[in-house]
Amino acid sequence: MSDQAGPESARDPAEFVARMRELKRRSGLSYRQLEERAAARGEVLARSTIADGLRKDTLPRPDVLGAFVRACGAGPDETVAWLEARDRLAAEPVVTRPAPGPEHETGPEHETGPAATPDPGTPRQPWWRATPRRPALLAAVLVLLLGAGAWVLWPGEESNEVPGTAFDIGWYEIRPARTPELCVTDGRERTGRYADAVAVQLPCAEIEVPRVALRPADEDGSTYIEWHHPEEGRGCLTVLRTGSGTGLLEPRDDCAGMDIPGQFFRFEPVPETPDTYRVHTDGSEECLGILDDEEVAGAEVVETPCADEPAQQFVVVATGETDTVPTPGG
Structure with missing residues (x-):
């Protein structure tokens, strides 16, 4: 992946989160610094949520994404691009890519069923699906609304951070x-x-x-x-x-x-x-x-x-x- 790979080129949620990890790497910021930068904007972005989310292959919620990319230094236009790419992937149906062979048909009418787990030892086959581009104006409005600040979590998450006992050194x-x-x-x-x-x-x-x-x-x-x-x-x-x-x-x-x-x-x-x-x-x-x-x-x-x-x-x-x-x- 190029150092400059953007969210619009992500083909699936796993690649999208990989680009988020790359954005963090390029920012040079630690999880603590990202949390602090989000707080300075009036947003609450827990370190544990960021760390846990960047290990997953599932799309973050829009409010998580907006807070994260802004903390990494993204401006309004770049934030809109991230949100639009995220919405595009969220709108795509889950498909299965059967292995080629006489017993498998590979036409679009057969691209249904539960998602297959890619073999980590082989490259993911490229595939794209055209989806309507969401108007930039709507995404920009979303950016402004998300800037108001809220506790942000990955999909299906509740905050599972327990109070920790503080030990003396x-x-x-x-x-x-x-x-x-x-x-x-x-x-x-x-x-x-x-x-x-x-x-x-x-x-x-x-x-x-x-x-x-x-x-x-x-x-x-x-x-x-x-x-x-x-x-x-x-x-x-x-x-x-x-x-x-x-x-x-x-x-x-x-x-x-x-x-x-x-x-x-x-x-x-x-x-x-x-x-x-x-x-x-x-x-x-x-x-x-x-x-x-x-x-x-x-x-x-x-x-x-x-x-x-x-x-x-x-x-x-x-x-x-x-x-x-x-x-x-x-």
């Missing part, structure tokens, strides 16, 4: 609530499908490194989970969302917060259970849990849909160590 132990003799620490994925260090549960008494620190990531209660190793240095636990390690947590030295959404965590207190939390990932509907609800040493910590289950509850306590947690880059 310091050294902590994170223990699965069902197996308090185990701690979340450095280990290896047991099948060998992912070779690098990941988060697992191991006996606390046997752990020497890494040390675990919590650090506030923003003023709204999000937290970095840091590992500090005498040789490897500082690493922020990061949810892997692609490749062979998908769903696992890996320590990474590029602690970039909302620019790497999988590094933001919110600790939601479990009612009537002191020091016990569900750990949400970056404002999504996912939480940390133990793979397959296992209680054995070595079981991996993974991202999984949030549920009211003991396997997703963790005890978080300060170690009482008084030395200062090293500052980033220090």
Whole structure:
């Protein structure tokens, strides 16, 4: 894709969102900065909503799109172009492209049925469908109306951002609530499908490194989970969302917060259970849990849909160590 690919060339919602990601990249702005720029215009554009939406292949609501592109620096004409392209794609019917062959007809009369999932290993076949161009005047009016400001969400979303407990910077132990003799620490994925260090549960008494620190990531209660190793240095636990390690947590030295959404965590207190939390990932509907609800040493910590289950509850306590947690880059 060209760096200058515009929304009008997007052939489907997935390509449209890809162009939104490219617009953000060209803007050079972080999610936090986009939120702040929207707020300066009287609009409310939550960081978690942006981060979650840009991972999807579904069209945003017009108010989301308008706030987003304006925060990225788009002027009125460019904003209108984005809104018109979005409306064009929203008006198109969902079609299936059957594989060519004698048993498949490829005429337009056969382009019905549920949408097929493209093979990620093959390029998407180009196809276009003519749709009436919406008058620019109507889109411009929409831009002005959206400028009034409102909470903006992706389609079908409700705000799922939970209040996070604000921890002081310091050294902590994170223990699965069902197996308090185990701690979340450095280990290896047991099948060998992912070779690098990941988060697992191991006996606390046997752990020497890494040390675990919590650090506030923003003023709204999000937290970095840091590992500090005498040789490897500082690493922020990061949810892997692609490749062979998908769903696992890996320590990474590029602690970039909302620019790497999988590094933001919110600790939601479990009612009537002191020091016990569900750990949400970056404002999504996912939480940390133990793979397959296992209680054995070595079981991996993974991202999984949030549920009211003991396997997703963790005890978080300060170690009482008084030395200062090293500052980033220090």
